[in-house]
Amino acid sequence: MTRTRIFFVTVLSAAALFLVGTLAWRTIGGDGISPGFAASRPEVIRIHVVTALPVEQWVRAAADEFSAGGHGTEGANIEVEVIPMDGLVALGNWERNSFAALGTDVLPDELSRDELDALQFFPSVWIADGRYLVDIANASFREQLGQDRFLSDGQYRVRSLAKTLLVWGLFRSRGVPLLENLGPISWSTVHKAAAAPTGWKELGGDPAWGNFKLAVSVSGSSASGSAAVMAAAGEFHGKTEVTVEDLSDPRFGIWLTELMEAATEFSGGGTSSAERVAIFGYTAGDGGQFLESELLQNMAGIQTRWQEPIVLHYPSVTNWFDFPFAIWVGPETSALQKNAALAFQEFLLSEAQQLKALEFGLRPVDRGVAVDAAADSLFVRWQRLGVQKEVSTDDEMRPARRDVLSVLARWRDLYEGQ
């Protein structure tokens, strides 16, 4: 072979390598255009859904069904990843920008490859425990960014998915003497039980049961825990809207401290009060306040492990959780992701999924779906334990304001300080 050939082959090799190198450089080094923002159409659109714990199982099951069902938008399949997180924890993350939302002066087109990669995991949706949490997050966004990030109207408006409420529950063996001696259950009767110096001995139960123990989620660590303290404050002051002044009232502080002496200390695990009673039995509570859905979900386990059920009692003032589906409308998520989120929202609100919610003890927001509409409905299964088909909504607790939540988050320090 001649030198000409050698030269020719070498030049061709070099040209090919240059081409490959250039392509590699653009791929690795990045060119400031994210796949999420580019005009190209990906095959899969992935959305992350930060989900409140009480609806996690239902939403996760729905997400699996939705992702497997070939649902798509503009030719791309949608995959839904559920990130379980308590509403208060998520709110804290929004407020301190732990999800790394972009600043107002940053445009997605200007982002580096690493920064764009980080946005892959940005939540497209937040399903909070209640709409008030979304409102508080929006207030924070208005302060930081000058605008809401979750909309109250239009195509991407916040829409409730399902409902549940706080109910009282008592182990059957404990409920009989307690109700006989103290009357219908309320925060006031629970306070009396908690303050009984000799515990069950003077409450008419077995002295070996020790003191009365109250199952309640930890305030400040969970949305339901804060709601429970709000409800207690509401009953103490005879109000349905609680203010910082109400919580700071020294008389209430003393009363709440006495009450919470009966509250059991199970701080971690991300578990609800109902799960804790199922796992830890009477040591987690002879009775207490539970989310209706969580209590119904755990009822079978409670009976298996502790050989008796918990009986439900409905409070006179109801405390609702409506699990709003809030779509992030900031530039961190692409138009495709927003539309994918919308498609998933519609899926959750479909009649089939609303019926499915009954299997998780959740009350459908679709008024056409009754709580006993499905054979597997937990409302049907546990009706004998006091489950009410319809709940009176005459008196409802008003949701917490931001300043009230801040106080509730630190109520333990507040009262221990006093």
Next chain:
Amino acid sequence: MSEEQVETEQEPTEPTVGAGEQILSRRHLFALAAVGSLMLCACSLTTLRAGNWIAEALAGRGPEISGSDSTAAADWPATSAELTVAVSPSMAGTLNELASSFNGLGLRTPDGELMEVELVTRSSREMVGESVQQPAYQAVTPDSSLWLRQIDRRWAELFPEEHVSQPASRVGRTTLFAVSPVVIAVPLDVAQQLGWPQQSIGWKEIQARAASPAGKFNWGHPGPSSTAGIAATLSKFYAGAGITRGLTGEIATQPDVIGYVRQAERDAHVLEAGEWAGARPSPEEGRERFVTDTNGRLLDAFVTQEQSVIAWNRSSGRGPSSLSGMEGVGRFLPAGLLAAIYPREGTLWADHPLALLELDGRAGPAVTQNQRSTFRAFTDFLLGEESQFALLEAGFRPVDTTVALMAESSPFVENGTVNPLLPQTLMPLAPQPVLEMVLDAWRLSMAPVRVLLVVDTSESMAGSKLTRTKAALHGFVIQMQGDGDMVGLVEFGPGVKRFGDLQQLDAEGRRQVQLQIEGMEAGGSTRLLDAVWAAYSELGVLAKADANCAIVVLTDGRDNDSEHRLRSLRRAIAEAGRPVSIHTVAYGRDADGRLMEELARIGGGRFYRADEMTVEEVYRQIAASIQREE
């Protein structure tokens, strides 16, 4: 045949390389092209990497240089899917088997990384201290959720925030996978004597029996580095105060409560890492190691998890289940079945939470998305049916409450020594400030100590030996927790080089001692016995009935220059008769072990051998031991 043809035919047989006339075969040409391509690829990759590096450097994202050792130690790639979990000793064995099964599945993350779980064993209390720094793990499973609360509290103290509704949390997603209540494990015959199972038995009865002048009942419990230890220690405060809830700081510090706790601490054998305080040399029986009290007796009761009782009973009281969850402790309960007593006043739960740490990258690498994926996958695995039954088989109560504890094959119904419907009462965990005070009060209830650290800084200690010794001494001072404790440093070589006064261990005193330690320099000969006598004389004057006085001597060599001889020192100490104990550390191979052992014997203390790897742990043990001396 043309010339060209001839030339072509010759190519394969006679390749020639002439000056200016290089003629290569087709094969060589391709080889050359391949080599060239490889070189160009290598150049391209290098260029790409260099380009990226330069781009990152320009963007201010260059590799960080940290002065922190812990940061250097804790490092993992940004795509790592290997999840390291710190696990408490009581769960380590079972979780290790489950982690192996999980790793055997060969699961991969969406980007193709292999998911793996590695375990490191830590006490729950150690996890708290490490998790608020930059640990070498991304998840923890302490023996109880109460430790997670400690982590978050300390994190919030480190990074207070005023403008958000919710304080920051170091502890992320948390899942329970198995639980076990804290019980008092008692040999079956002893339990029946106590009235078990008909009568409910409480902490107070156990403590009363141990305090009985007859002295026939021995009980023990772990130190407060575990939930069982906290339960046992807290029970003394409740019993001392005569209450079952509402323990406040005011109540906990009342003199009669402190008096009760002090006595109860002395009546109980508190097991720390290694051995329990007050234990004496461990006799061997066969190949099994026994740990006994000063009278050579095993215990009658020990506070532990229900799971340990089940495991013990399944292995007929022998084998690896030592109840303590600590390696190398040895046996301290007699063989035979144990009964689990669920204390009447209430108990705590070991709920074994698995929690992801939200390592945010501010002090080291952040937890990666792939590690999060591994965490989720491992969590799902632990909550799966197979794992839940494996945990049941190991004696834990699975969190899947549809798994029946009373099923026919369940270990909970094997011999009737545990009761799955108990406990019914809970020991209220005191509010955080009170809990810290209670743990401090436990230390305060010990007599204050006066310690002189007598350290060899002769020529042979130069280099890494002295560096390690300094680190060990710093650790010793940290271990001394009481504000009433006093520590001094005596440096010896060719004589007593420096005699530091005893410093009260308040903030300023600690600073002074730390400065003295840092100022140590090696040089000269070794006048060991003179230094010991000087320290003994100093402490002897200060010795009081309400304080433990001790000397801790460390040398890596032999006494070669002292005026005192061992015999004269022995006589002098015997004549002085002062309540000062002498603990000795022979450091390295060249240390005069026999002399040090004899010194410890004369001084009624303990003799240790140490090397550069173990010297810090030895000092830690001595500190714990001195604080518990009576």
